[in-house]
Amino acid sequence: xxxxTQLDSQVPVFExxxxxxxxxxxxxxxxxxxxxxxxxxxxxxxxxKYLSGSTLVKGINGFEAEFNKSQTSFHLRKPSVHISDTAxxxxxxxxxxxxxxxxxxxTKLNVKP
Amino acid sequence: xxxxxxxxxxxxxxxxxDKSIKCEQNLGHDTMYWYKQDSKKFxxxxxxxxxxxxxxNETVPNRFSPKSPDKAHLNLHINSLELGxxxxxxxxxxxxxxxxxxYTFGSGTRLTVV
Numbered sequence: 716x717x718x719x720t721q722l723d724s725q726v727p728v729f730e731x732x733x734x735x736x737x738x739x740x741x742x743x744x745x746x747x748x749x750x751x752x753x754x755x756x757x758x759x760x761x762x763x764k765y766l767s768g769s770t771l772v773k774g775i776n777g778f779e780a781e782f783n784k785s786q787t788s789f790h791l792r793k794p795s796v797h798i799s800d801t802a803x804x805x806x807x808x809x810x811x812x813x814x815x816x817x818x819x820x821x822t823k824l825n826v827k828p
Numbered sequence: 829x830x831x832x833x834x835x836x837x838x839x840x841x842x843x844x845x846d847k848s849i850k851c852e853q854n855l856g857h858d859t860m861y862w863y864k865q866d867s868k869k870f871x872x873x874x875x876x877x878x879x880x881x882x883x884x885n886e887t888v889p890n891r892f893s894p895k896s897p898d899k900a901h902l903n904l905h906i907n908s909l910e911l912g913x914x915x916x917x918x919x920x921x922x923x924x925x926x927x928x929x930x931y932t933f934g935s936g937t938r939l940t941v942v
Contacts, residue, residue, distance in 0.1 A: 749930055753869075758832075758918060758933035803869055815884060816931065818871040 717742040717808045721819035729827050730798055736791040736822045738806030748789040749807040749816070750780055759805065765789060776800065801826045831855050834919050834934040841909055842942055849904045849937045851919030859883075859924045860902035861931065862894060865916040877902055878924055909941045 722737045740746065747766050751759040763774025770782040780791045789806060806819040832853045841847050853860065861884075862874040876884035877896040891907045906913060916938050920931040 751930075751933075756936075758935040759920075759931075760933075761930045764930055805871065815873060815876070821869040821871075823869075 717744075717746060717810055717817045719806050719808050719817050719819035721804075721806055721822050723822050724820065725823045725825065727825045727827060728796055731795045733794050734792065734796050734800075734824065736804050736806075736824065738789045738791065738819060740787050740789065740806070740808045742787075742808060742810065744810050747809045748780075748782060749809070750774065750778070750789075750791050751805045751807060751818075752776075753803040753805065753821075755802070762791070762804070796824070796826045798826050798828060800824060830934075831932050832919055832921055832934040834917075834937050836937060837935065838938050838940075840940045840942065843909055843911060845909050846905070846907045847909060847939070848906070849917055849919075849939070851902045851904070851934060853900055853919075853921040853932070855921055855923075855932060857921035857923045857932070858899050859922050860896065860899070861920045861922075862902065862904050863918040863920060865918060865936070867915070871918070875902075875904075906939075909939075911941050914939055914941045 718741050720739045728734045749764045750762040752762050753759050763772050765772050765782045773779045778793050803821045803823050805821050807816045809816045835850050859878045861876045863871050865871050874888045875894040880896045893905045896902045916936045918936045919934040922931045
């Protein structure tokens with residue numbers, strides 16, 4: 716079975732500052748990794764995904780994430796955040812052989828002016 | 829055109845009532861899901877259907893009954909609603925064998941049981 720841990724429930728940051736949202740996973744098999752964003756009162760949107768190949772993946776809205784197999788991590792980063800990035804961010808894992816996602820508990824990113 | 833649409837968006841009802849939430853996707857996907865998001869934002873899968881067949885049924889009370897009349901629709905019926913059922917329910921869809929591309933989510937149904 717897989718599981719996902721998001722270490723920070725809330726991350727406050729000032730506008731134009733860099734941010735990193737942490738995600739660790741556990742799995743006995745190879746996995747696919749995802750980051751989703753949920754804006755207030757909306758559904759989840761896919762930000763980016765790691766399937767294979769380059770460990771640094773780029774997504775929408777200037778976000779990127781790096782897959783680190785030895786540390787079983789998939790941290791999300793943005794070099795300069797905007798007020799509009801305020802949202803809940805979810806890390807998720809899916810195994811190659813089972814069509815099911817496991818989500819982390821979410822990290823609320825609060826960008827202040 | 830909304831890819832995954834859920835109705836209603838908000839639902840307020842009394843304990844003991846029976847209610848349904850509907851979900852439709854126009855993406856041509858063959859797999860649909862129901863997720864429950866609790867007050868702490870934790871997302872947990874409830875059900876998954878592939879081509880109208882139930883393939884995932886997590887430990888959900890049998891008061892919850894999904895129904896898939898065709899692969900574009902997955903409805904959720906809840907009997908004898910309880911206070912603890914209050915949550916946001918998300919429908920999602922994907923294409924089997926292509927789950928590595930992620931899910932497409934609906935915008936959610938906020939259920940409040942009073």
